[in-house]
Amino acid sequence: MRRGTRDVSTPDRITNEAIRIESGIERPIPRGHVTRRLTQALRRVRHATARVTFSDVNGPKGGLDVRCVIQFVVAGRPPITVARVETTPRLAFDESYGLARRAFERAQDRWEHAARRPKKYFAAKRLQQVSLNREMTK
16 A cells, blocks of 8 residues: 555544444443544444444442443454453443453454365365366376
């Protein structure tokens, strides 16, 4: 790629429809922080969405009671879901984001690696064609 040009295959801006934040708690949610981190994670992948859900596990009792669930959905792939429980929404999000990002990157590596390998039936058919071509040329 030449200097001064940009790759148009990856979007510079993730739309608000790609990130959904749901809250079932009374505490304030760090929406800006959540949006920035998820935008950063989704920037490399096309046709991906993320959903973040905050819920109060214990009700008004206190303690470890904020549950954050992050779900990454990539078109044509199984969703990746991670949940953590912490004392504050920010801590719960940061913990679950770290786990979700690592799981997302591992899944991407698996998808890319699987795409490079030919499937067994494709490889068998190809070998059969090669052997038939050799027999015909004899």
